[in-house]
Amino acid sequence: MVAVTSYSEDGTSRSTSTISLQVIHAELLEPHRSYEYCTPISRNIFRGDDDDMMPFIPYADDPTFDHVDHTLCYGSFAWQDDYDPDLEVISLETAYRLHTVHSLLYEDIDSTGVLPFKLFSTPGKTGLFTLSRRRDLLEWNGTAIPCSYSFPSSSLSRSILQHRLERTHALFCPNLNCIEPLCPVHELLKRVEYPCEAGCFLQSRTVEVLPCWNEDDINSFKSILDIESDMIPCDHAELCFKPCHEVRQHENDESFLWNEPCHHSGPCDGSSNCPCFMNKVHCQRNCRCPAKCARRWKGCRCAKARDGMSCVKAKRCSCVEARRECDPELCAKCGCRSTCGNSQIQQGHFKKLEVKESRWGVGVFLLEPVQQGEMIVEYVGELIYEMTFDSRGEVADHLGRSYVFGLNKTLSLDSSRAGNASRFINHSGASDTSSETQCNCRAFARLVNGEHRIGIFAIVNIDSGTEILIDYGPAFFTEQKNAEAT
Numbered sequence: 001m002v003a004v005t006s007y008s009e010d011g012t013s014r015s016t017s018t019i020s021l022q023v024i025h026a027e028l029l030e031p032h033r034s035y036e037y038c039t040p041i042s043r044n045i046f047r048g049d050d051d052d053m054m055p056f057i058p059y060a061d062d063p064t065f066d067h068v069d070h071t072l073c074y075g076s077f078a079w080q081d082d083y084d085p086d087l088e089v090i091s092l093e094t095a096y097r098l099h100t101v102h103s104l105l106y107e108d109i110d111s112t113g114v115l116p117f118k119l120f121s122t123p124g125k126t127g128l129f130t131l132s133r134r135r136d137l138l139e140w141n142g143t144a145i146p147c148s149y150s151f152p153s154s155s156l157s158r159s160i161l162q163h164r165l166e167r168t169h170a171l172f173c174p175n176l177n178c179i180e181p182l183c184p185v186h187e188l189l190k191r192v193e194y195p196c197e198a199g200c201f202l203q204s205r206t207v208e209v210l211p212c213w214n215e216d217d218i219n220s221f222k223s224i225l226d227i228e229s230d231m232i233p234c235d236h237a238e239l240c241f242k243p244c245h246e247v248r249q250h251e252n253d254e255s256f257l258w259n260e261p262c263h264h265s266g267p268c269d270g271s272s273n274c275p276c277f278m279n280k281v282h283c284q285r286n287c288r289c290p291a292k293c294a295r296r297w298k299g300c301r302c303a304k305a306r307d308g309m310s311c312v313k314a315k316r317c318s319c320v321e322a323r324r325e326c327d328p329e330l331c332a333k334c335g336c337r338s339t340c341g342n343s344q345i346q347q348g349h350f351k352k353l354e355v356k357e358s359r360w361g362v363g364v365f366l367l368e369p370v371q372q373g374e375m376i377v378e379y380v381g382e383l384i385y386e387m388t389f390d391s392r393g394e395v396a397d398h399l400g401r402s403y404v405f406g407l408n409k410t411l412s413l414d415s416s417r418a419g420n421a422s423r424f425i426n427h428s429g430a431s432d433t434s435s436e437t438q439c440n441c442r443a444f445a446r447l448v449n450g451e452h453r454i455g456i457f458a459i460v461n462i463d464s465g466t467e468i469l470i471d472y473g474p475a476f477f478t479e480q481k482n483a484e485a486t
């Protein structure tokens with residue numbers, strides 16, 4: 001029984017009545033187990049590496065997580081960075097006076113660590129000199145620094161490979177589809193048309209014996225190629241501290257793969273040492289050669305099909321065979337924006353999906369039937385480098401759930417922090433023959449207008465309501481088990 005009292009505007013009670021309500025005994029509702037947040041995205045986001053400053057300690061109250069080991073992945077802790085704007089001005093002033101009055105090099109001042117800030121930028125952390133150029137520091141009338149004085153913009157330690165990579169990375173981004181917000185490269189794009197030095201690879205055409213490099217040189221070079229494969233030899237040479245033509249010879253050595261967009265004067269053939277020509281690959285959208293260059297990918301000549309399956313049903317679509325999606329600029333007839341069946345990722349026509357409880361945590365289920373060969377969804381996430389793959393991997397291993405897909409030699413696609421429903425797709429091995437847990441989809445990487453993207457495709461006809469399952473591959477669970485054991 002519930003008593004209901006009504007009140008007049010001045011707050012006095014007017015009447016009270018009693019009503020009886022039906023009592024329903026509901027089943028006990030179990031709360032869903034806790035999950036991490038995930039930002040919804042529809043396109044891959046370039047992240048590169050996470051900040052070097054640790055924002056918080058994950059699983060701080062969980063004694064089974066090795067916090068100490070995990071902190072080693074970071075250079076500093078956000079909660080210890082006690083920000084004081086006065087200190088910036090005092091540090092800058094101190095550095096200036098030590099340099100101008102006592103003739104100390106800025107690099108030496110930095111290496112003593114005597115100032116509370118680093119003067120020069122370090123990986124993931126902006127230095128005081130750069131900060132002072134980017135924003136207005138507090139004004140101090142007693143300063144000895146003249147208005148016209150400018151602090152050095154960068155001082156890159158020869159010994160820190162990351163520094164060298166970051167500096168050159170800031171000058172070259174050959175990706176026309178670059179989706180990095182405010183990518184600095186597109187402001188600084190610089191054409192390299194001339195030999196970088198005497199003995200540049202552009203000038204020395206003769207193939208000599210492979211120059212003898214020691215193990216450290218070769219390891220550094222491999223790291224550079226892993227992180228920055230899309231560079232010309234002149235830039236690699238600068239990073240390696242090696243003569244340009246030696247670098248070129250090592251790049252040609254079959255132990256290294258090099259498939260960067262070309263950037264040179266002259267035609268894309270042997271006379272200009274065009275890297276695409278040398279590596280027997282097509283010039284791509286990101287190459288700096290003219291659009292009508294003979295080495296460019298020509299696209300397919302498949303005809304339009306009314307059922308929206310042109311190129312897929314065509315006997316031999318050159319784009320399909322090369323694992324590229326058709327390119328609206330090149331494939332004139334197949335209808336990349338309508339009838340082409342080989343442009344599903346860029347068209348973004350995905351199937352209706354539902355995420356719900358499955359055998360292995362949460363899974364993804366179809367809300368409509370799908371035909372074999374159709375694309376279901378694009379696997380999207382943050383594009384990350386190996387260092388971040390490792391640091392995030394420690395958390396994923398502890399959690400027992402990993403959302404990372406290897407995309408190519410350099411980048412992985414991680415949907416642990418940003419992604420779409422596809423991040424919840426579970427695994428079924430090829431050997432599983434049970435009708436309910438049989439693998440019914442496959443992930444394919446496609447070159448889409450110069451970018452590697454991953455689509456999840458049906459490998460059989462699938463009914464509505466069925467869980468989507470893909471084979472993660474043999475390494476996935478072995479790596480997870482190894483990580484749990486260590």
Ligand SMILES: C[S@@+](CC[C@H](N)C(=O)[O-])C[C@H]1O[C@@H](n2cnc3c(N)ncnc32)[C@H](O)[C@@H]1O
Binds near residue numbers: 400401404423426427
């Ligand atoms: C990309 S997530 C898939 C979504 C996950 N089920 C969830 O609830 O978030 C991958 C993780 O799911 C779990 N998983 C997926 N398929 C599995 C399977 N066949 N057997 C055991 N665990 C599986 C593993 O923990 C794996 O690291």
